[in-house]
Amino acid sequence: MSVSHMLMNDVLKCAFSNWYSIFQDVTIESDIIKLNPEVKSWLLADGIILPKACFHEMDSNFSEDDIEEDVDVPEFPELEASIRQSIRKYRFVFPKLNWSACEDAKWIQACGTKCNTLSEIFLLLKSSDKVVHDLTEAYKQCTDYSAESVPELEYSLVLRKWENINPSMEFRCFVGRNEVIGISQRDVRSYFSHLHRDKDQIISDILDFFRSRIRERFSLDCFVLDLYRPASGSVVLIDVNPFGETTDSLLFDWDELRSKVHAPLPPVFRDFRFIEEQFGVQPNRLEMNSLPLDVFNGNLDPSIFQSNFSNGNSG
Template sequence: MTITKGQCSAIRSCSMKKEQVQHCQFSVWYPIFKQHTIKSVILPLPPDVIDYFLDDGTLVVPGSHHAAQQTHINSDLDEEEDIQAPEFPEFTAQVLEAINALGGLVFPKLNWSAPRDANWIALNSSLQCRSLSEIFLLFKSSDFITRDLTQPFLHCSDQDSPDPNISYELVLRKWSELIPGGEFRCFVKENKLIAISQRDYTQYYPHILKQEESILHAILDFFNQRIQHAFLDEDFVLDVYRDSQEGRVWLIDLNPFGEVTDSLLFSWEELRCGGGVGQQQEGPDFRYTTSEVTVQPSPCLSYRIPRDFADLSTGEDAYKLMDFLKLKKSQEEESSDEDVDAAH
């Protein structure tokens, strides 16, 4: 697509601002749309927990009796030392209380992001968590979480302005079994729904092709009745879930209108400039994977081998692999112990 000089000016004028990113924090939009989304609990993150997430040391994880103490070989290779897992008793109690209140299984995230790039490290290969140690393991392994903590205003056009103060929070959402083929990303510009993309665009879901019209109408009705003009900004992106049996639509997440958010089957040039999106029709432009031929690799595949472990090929930092393997063993032992307790 060729972008004209005028369109380039439109891109600059519509660039994402820090205030818009700030408005897309979970604790800002959740009270507004609480009735239309999944039940959640928001807990302030203590400074020492934030420091622990950002510590690029071992993968020792608190909150597990198996991980209370782990052996780590020091850099001199001539002796062993015990690494004591950090403990956060007050915060631990708050998290466990919240998990129990939400039914025992939760989906964790920070102010903006969930650790989707780290599900490779979980025993069940999902973001389903039932303990603090599982949450911490995901967060310590996620580049998305690190980005939230260190570069939340990346790609904002007003870099010369001071960063807004951020109070970091752990968000625990009641676990819900969502079918990936029911998730859609919606792009809103000037309070108008201009584009909808299949969320998991790497897969082909036949029901989307068969139900295209009903899906489009359900999402558009939901937006018009529940979302439009209710948010703090005119430009934003929302993720929704449509139950294919009941036809009901739920709000899943809300994101900034800019490069920090994946544009999926669109490009940000199209979305910002018009570029044909929503211009040739009355309703939003709806795009989805139409056949097996167009199936693509998942963008999260690049995160399956952490950068720390890539150092193994050069002989660097091999001890992180040892810590990781010990931690996986501890997880398996925990799971086995719980199965035995349940049997009795």
């Protein structure tokens, strides 16, 4: 039972491909596409040069002569074919890697993270620092981290069927010793007046969902769930996250959460936290990852990106 610290095995078990097969019946339909080493190298390379297929997609008159001789334009035909197949199936998709979505890069295109072309997907992936984190630093906050003993994992592109999600009904659920020990409003940048009115039913729905559809099915006893409650009595699993600092604790604190797990008595649910008044809205601690550095250096006006912060799938 790994309650004190986040271990590499905990992070590995929260990789999408490792939990999706377990909870496929209670989450959003998704496709998992294996990434070969060439794609990983391209994602980590400096600069943004999209694959050749994207140029053909954006300009039907594009020809090989339009490419400068010293530019190495990548081609990933198998990956591109798999992406097109998913787009045909779902029409619109939400891309992510093994753990992280590309939320930090949604400023780069008007549609945010809602994609239905190769160009949109590749641009998000190539622009996201979270993708780089998944590929290079997924385990670095683990107490047993060692570069020589990183667990084997095949990197994957995950394409999730796009769903229009109401951010006021997204919640982060902290699980300790196989009990829900805390629930937080997911979007801590906003005040939603109905949460106070509906809090008892929200708690009841989430606890019922956890006890009937999640508990005892997962191999960890400390983890974090992102949930969506589209209507009373209905809950959908969005994501499974490690129990530790790599996951934002939102309206909680990690020391506080660990103390709940370490309590001598069995943990019980006591705490649903949400912003109760308009002035209680707080900035997202990860918000700095959602805009270009030039904004924070004062070289760009942040208002030009405001319309691109559209709501959609989380993860």
